[in-house]
Amino acid sequence: MNKVQNxxxxxxxxxxxxxxxxxxxxxxxxxxxxxxxDIFDQNNAYFVGLEWYQEVLSDPRLQDSLARQFMYSGTxxxxxxxxxxxxxxxxxxxxxxxxxxxxxxxxPLLIPWNVVGTIWQIFARSDIGLLGYVxxxxxxxxxxxxxxxxxxxxxxxxxxxxxxSLIALLCYSGLxxxxxxxxxxxxxxxASSWAIFRFIQLxxxxxxxxxxxxxxxxxxxxxxxxxxxxxxGGPGNSTTFLSQTLTKMAIGQFDxxxxxxxxxxxxxxxxxxxxxFFTTITHLDKDKVKEQSHD
Amino acid sequence: xxxxxxxxxxxxxxxxxxPIYWLINMSFKSNxxxxxxxxxxPQDFTFANYQVIFTDPSWYNGYFNSVYYVVLNSxxxxxxxxxxxxxxxxxxxxxxxHLFFWLLTNRMAPPAVFLLPFFxxxxxxxxxxxxxxxxxxxxxxxxxxxxxxxxxxMSAVPREIDETAYIDGYxxxxxxxxxxxxxxxxxxxxxxFFSFMFSWVELLLARTLTSxxxxxxxxxxxxxxxxxxxxxxxxxxxxxxxxxxxILVIYFVRNHVAKGFALGRV
Numbered sequence: 001m002n003k004v005q006n007x008x009x010x011x012x013x014x015x016x017x018x019x020x021x022x023x024x025x026x027x028x029x030x031x032x033x034x035x036x037x038d039i040f041d042q043n044n045a046y047f048v049g050l051e052w053y054q055e056v057l058s059d060p061r062l063q064d065s066l067a068r069q070f071m072y073s074g075t076x077x078x079x080x081x082x083x084x085x086x087x088x089x090x091x092x093x094x095x096x097x098x099x100x101x102x103x104x105x106x107x108p109l110l111i112p113w114n115v116v117g118t119i120w121q122i123f124a125r126s127d128i129g130l131l132g133y134v135x136x137x138x139x140x141x142x143x144x145x146x147x148x149x150x151x152x153x154x155x156x157x158x159x160x161x162x163x164x165s166l167i168a169l170l171c172y173s174g175l176x177x178x179x180x181x182x183x184x185x186x187x188x189x190x191a192s193s194w195a196i197f198r199f200i201q202l203x204x205x206x207x208x209x210x211x212x213x214x215x216x217x218x219x220x221x222x223x224x225x226x227x228x229x230x231x232x233g234g235p236g237n238s239t240t241f242l243s244q245t246l247t248k249m250a251i252g253q254f255d256x257x258x259x260x261x262x263x264x265x266x267x268x269x270x271x272x273x274x275x276x277f278f279t280t281i282t283h284l285d286k287d288k289v290k291e292q293s294h295d
Numbered sequence: 296x297x298x299x300x301x302x303x304x305x306x307x308x309x310x311x312x313x314p315i316y317w318l319i320n321m322s323f324k325s326n327x328x329x330x331x332x333x334x335x336x337p338q339d340f341t342f343a344n345y346q347v348i349f350t351d352p353s354w355y356n357g358y359f360n361s362v363y364y365v366v367l368n369s370x371x372x373x374x375x376x377x378x379x380x381x382x383x384x385x386x387x388x389x390x391x392x393h394l395f396f397w398l399l400t401n402r403m404a405p406p407a408v409f410l411l412p413f414f415x416x417x418x419x420x421x422x423x424x425x426x427x428x429x430x431x432x433x434x435x436x437x438x439x440x441x442x443x444x445x446x447x448x449m450s451a452v453p454r455e456i457d458e459t460a461y462i463d464g465y466x467x468x469x470x471x472x473x474x475x476x477x478x479x480x481x482x483x484x485x486x487x488f489f490s491f492m493f494s495w496v497e498l499l500l501a502r503t504l505t506s507x508x509x510x511x512x513x514x515x516x517x518x519x520x521x522x523x524x525x526x527x528x529x530x531x532x533x534x535x536x537x538x539x540x541x542i543l544v545i546y547f548v549r550n551h552v553a554k555g556f557a558l559g560r561v
Contacts, residue, residue: 009386012378013394016438019375023435024401027412034411090303103545104308107315110541112496112513115534122321122531123314130317133333161314222405225498243407247499250411263408270403 034260052261062262064237065245066269072241073220076159080216083160084167085205089197091172102172105165117229120158124230144231148238151231155239158226163219167212174208175201210281214274221270242266315538321531329527344532357512358536360426361495364509367430368494369487372437376486380445381471385457398439406499409435414503426509432500437490444489448482449475481551488548495540512537 038048056062087105092098108116126132126143135142144154178200186196224243227233233240246266250259321329322344323337348354382388383395413432414423422428456478460470476483502514516533 003385003387005388006386007388009382009388009391012382015375016379016398016442017394019371019431019434020398020401020438023413023431024404024409027409027416028404030412030415031408087304087307090300090307092301092304099549101304101308102549103542104311106545107538107541108311110492110495110538110545111534112498112537114498114513114516115537118516118530118534119314119318122527123317128321128329128333128527130313130333161311165311218403222407224407243405243499246405246407247410250407256411259411263405266405267403267408270405271400274403 031260031263034256035264038257048257052257053265056258056262056265059258061237062245065240065242068238068240069221069242072156072223073217075156076163076220077213077216079156079160080164080167081209081213084164084212085171085209087164087168088171088175089201091168093176102169105168108162108165109169111162113225114229116158116162117226120154120161120226120230124154124157146235148235151235151239155227155230158230159220159223162226163216166215167209170208170212171205174205178204206281210278214277217277218270218274221273318531318534321527322535324528326526326528344528345536347529348532348536354512354515354533357510357515360505360509361501361511361513361537362540364426364429364433364501364511365491365494367426368433368437369490371430371434372441372490373483373486375434376438376441376445377476377483380442380449381475383442383446384449385454395442398442401435402439404435406436406497410499410503413500417504423504424506424508428504429501429509429511430494432504433490433494433497436493436497440489440493441486444486445479445482448479448485452478484548484551488544488551491544492541 035052036047036049038051091101091105111119121129123129124131124144126136132142132144141147142150144150182200183196186200191199222243223241224247227239227241228244231239233244246259246262249255249262320335320337323340323342324334325339325341325343328334328337328339383391409432417423417428417432422431452475456474457470460474465474498511498513501511505511505514512533516530
């Protein structure tokens with residue numbers, strides 16, 4: 001769409017600007033301020049430069065939780081994106097079953113995050129939980145509170161349960177936007193269902209998948225509440241992710257300087273990965289358009 | 296093919312519903328029964344767990360608090376996001392692209408990062424432990440998303456409609472409220488759905504910014520863990536009650552969900 005140049009439009013965005021400035025810029029500046037000072041009390045603060053950053057970056061606890069975090073986000077994306085696409089392809093398209101499956105799928109998304117943790121706690125415990133009970137009766141020794149592999153599997157399963165619906169619903173709405181004529185043409189060409197998926201559906205899903213992967217990356221990278229409720233980060237530190245390490249540092253130990261430096265690094269990592277992903281995808285897109293125009 | 300699809304979607308739905316069924320099952324059992332042994336259906340059906348919640352103000356006030364700040368958040372979000380989304384969809388202005396991207400980066404900020412500064416900021420302006428503080432804090436996530444969604448829906452409305460309205464002598468305010476908003480009503484529904492969703496489910500900030508008067512239900516739930524162990528029955532009942540508002544909201548927007556999740560830009 002051709003837009004009109006008009007700087008008066010700033011008046012329309014001013015409320016948003018002020019609101020976000022109040023709730024984002026001021027806090028962020030506070031964090032930056034803390035991250036370069038050593039604060040003893042209100043009147044005694046010393047400028048320490050990048051010392052906190054160096055300390056934080058060489059802290060093995062943080063390196064560990066960063067590695068865990070990347071592994072977690074990666075696994076989550078690898079499972080949820082293909083599964084979500086499959087579920088979207090299987091969803092009925094009309095009638096009451098369509099509404100019903102929409103409601104069922106959207107359900108996990110609207111449950112408060114700590115309740116999600118609670119649900120899985122009740123569901124997976126080996127003494128009172130259905131899942132834990134069934135697995136143990138199958139002869140597999142399963143206890144997510146004492147075995148770190150089990151804890152990981154449970155947290156992953158919980159995340160899949162919680163968030164695959166988001167990808168599925170995004171893809172579902174993407175699929176609904178494909179005109180029937182495309183499918184008719186494919187039927188005339190006797191295209192296999194794989195070919196229909198690969199050459200009609202998948203390209204049309206690209207837009208929503210970018211949004212989906214970005215949202216899933218960001219949210220899984222910031223995950224706090226669900227594992228906190230389910231495993232409390234344990235056993236040991238095996239399911240302690242970045243947010244939990246940070247919260248422990250800032251509120252538990254009140255190490256404001258290092259916590260602030262860590263916050264900035266954390267935020268930058270999320271920004272950087274999101275930006276890299278976004279530009280790669282849009283560049284691929286541009287190359288494709290170029291190729292097609294050369295043909 | 297269709298048979299396989301049906302089996303697939305039914306088994307996935309079962310996977311989604313199974314943990315929820317277990318939670319509901321638990322909420323109608325007494326604690327002795329829960330810890331005593333496994334049963335697929337409450338043997339000794341009881342409403343006692345729900346009774347605990349409905350008769351204790353410190354319990355049910357938690358629900359009112361949560362609903363209060365969630366509604367407040369949705370209203371604030373809509374009021375500021377509507378004009379901004381209109382500006383982004385219709386006009387070019389100095390710094391528009393940067394501003395748009397900057398808004399989105401706020402969605403990428405880990406809440407844990409903002410924990411401490413939020414606490415200090417809202418304490419210093421005397422808003423600590425008020426509903427408005429939580430609503431404003433949640434705006435950090437809901438506003439960027441709302442602007443993004445609404446911009447998509449507004450861009451789908453052709454410009455000619457605006458121009459015709461001006462030629463017909465409508466003022467901007469009149470046109471915007473009477474003509475334009477009805478055209479993007481499904482977009483507004485979807486926006487409310489998303490602001491509701493992210494505000495209702497968030498706990499970390501809500502818990503940090505409140506102590507007594509505005510404490511959300513999700514934070515109150517932690518008190519079921521007492522010296523004598525966990526009160527599983529009440530915990531499950533409280534969990535079940537937090538799911539209900541979500542179901543209501545989905546039910547109302549179910550016809551817009553397909554369009555809405557594409558954020559208006561497929």
